[in-house]
Amino acid sequence: xxxxxxxxxxxxxxxVAVIAIVALAGSQRVSAQSDAQFSQYYEVPSYYNAGAVGTxxxxxxxxxxxxxxxxxxxxxxxxVGTADMPFVLFKKRFGVGLVMQQESMGLYKNLNIGxxxxxxxxxxxxxxxxxxxxxxxxxxxxxxxxxxxxxxxYHQPDDDAIPKQDIRGNAFDVSAGVFYxxxxxxxxxxxxxxxxxAVTLNAESGENSEEKNYEFQIGRTLYFxxxxxxxxxxxxxxxxxxxxxxxxxxxxxxxxxxxxxxxKFLAFGVGYRWKDAVYAVISAEVKGFYIGFSYDYPTxxxxxxxxxxxxxxxxxxxxxxxxxKNRNRxxxxxxx
Numbered sequence: 001x002x003x004x005x006x007x008x009x010x011x012x013x014x015x016v017a018v019i020a021i022v023a024l025a026g027s028q029r030v031s032a033q034s035d036a037q038f039s040q041y042y043e044v045p046s047y048y049n050a051g052a053v054g055t056x057x058x059x060x061x062x063x064x065x066x067x068x069x070x071x072x073x074x075x076x077x078x079x080v081g082t083a084d085m086p087f088v089l090f091k092k093r094f095g096v097g098l099v100m101q102q103e104s105m106g107l108y109k110n111l112n113i114g115x116x117x118x119x120x121x122x123x124x125x126x127x128x129x130x131x132x133x134x135x136x137x138x139x140x141x142x143x144x145x146x147x148x149x150x151x152x153x154y155h156q157p158d159d160d161a162i163p164k165q166d167i168r169g170n171a172f173d174v175s176a177g178v179f180y181x182x183x184x185x186x187x188x189x190x191x192x193x194x195x196x197x198a199v200t201l202n203a204e205s206g207e208n209s210e211e212k213n214y215e216f217q218i219g220r221t222l223y224f225x226x227x228x229x230x231x232x233x234x235x236x237x238x239x240x241x242x243x244x245x246x247x248x249x250x251x252x253x254x255x256x257x258x259x260x261x262x263x264k265f266l267a268f269g270v271g272y273r274w275k276d277a278v279y280a281v282i283s284a285e286v287k288g289f290y291i292g293f294s295y296d297y298p299t300x301x302x303x304x305x306x307x308x309x310x311x312x313x314x315x316x317x318x319x320x321x322x323x324x325k326n327r328n329r330x331x332x333x334x335x336x
Contacts, residue, residue: 034110034137034218035192035246036078036103038066039271039279039294040313041225042242042257044082046097048223049190050116050131051179054086054095057320062290064313069298069306074106084116085320093120095129107142114173126182133175139199139216140168163203167214171197177223185228193218219248236263257281267292276300277309290315 038044044062045052061083068076084097097116103109114135121128143163177190201214227242238261245254259269259281268282277299283292296309 034103034112034139035221036066036076036080036101037068038064038078038080039255039257039273039277039296039309039311040064040281040283040292041244041255042227042240043283043290043292043313043315044080044099045179045186045188045225046082046084046116047080047099047101048192048225048244048246049177049179049188050097050114050133050175051118051129051177051190052188053084053097053116053118053129053131054093054120055084055127055129055179055181055186056317057086059083059085059318059320060315061317062313062315064311066309066311068309069302070308070310071306072302075306076103076105078103086120094118095120095131099133099135107145109140111138112136112173113138114175118179123180124182126180129179129181131177131179133173135173135175136170137173137197137199137218138168138170139201140166141201141214142166163212163214165203167201167203169199169201169214169216171199171218173197173218184230185226187226188224190223192221192223194220196220222247222249237261240267240269279309283313288317288319290317 035048038047041048044064045055061081063081064079066076066078068078079102081100082097084095086093086095088094095116095118097118099112099114099116101110101112112135114133116131116133118129118131141163143165146162148162172195173193174195175190175192176194177188179188179190180186197218199216199218201216224245225243227240230239230241232238240259240261241257242259243254243256245252247253253274253276255271255273255276257269257271259267261267265286266282266284269280271279271281273279273296277296279294279296281292281294283290285291290313292313294311296311297303298306298308
């Protein structure tokens, strides 16, 4: 059985997912990652790590949109939403959350939805959280819109390996993670798509039983993320370095961000993604409302065709009280 390995980060080949699906037919399998890329990864830690839910005493909601490689037709467009909060059950502390990600890239679309829960335990001067996520993956490909030029050297219009109509499939998904928060830092390690779900895509109409199926296997991905809030004495400033490492054990990449925040209101900084881009970020938060913006400038050859990537996040945080006079108030470092 032929297996074509697709790496989705950094995405140097725009049509890689499209080519992979239409190039392999029948029982042949395509393997890939489906996790999205965000420069403001520190704002949605629960997207990468189920253990990161309920790390504060807040109901915390975040939503974001990313336009990748502006100026290139069919470039990835990604939307993400997360919500999480802590709760107490049988005098034990837990976190619960929801996560949703939708991405379109050319004729290909991917939707991930997950429910998360985490058990929390005090450890040293911080809190250790062990979390799990169960979810649903839905993928589709617009085969009815495939266009092949007359003089294409690689594919023919009558190629049986190319879907002639729209195909779609879904699968069950499992992820897990461990997250530790401390008054001075936070760190987490996690794995997504641990069951390596295989999505079988077939014709949405179901009218032709002879239509070929296309199997798209989601590869396991491991993440390591960490950050800190370092207050500068005698000022209203604090420095907030953070980093994210991701690997499928075949390909590994990383990014690091350095931000400064003034009076817990305005934050700004720069970041670098290995062999992919440099980026600038700015954000503000007031009375629980949050908004953040980032701009990526590619450091690869893609810069000749694109003006860069843009990302915007918004959200709201609401203070929660779980007991009489907040007796069991949960305290941990704020991830921002």
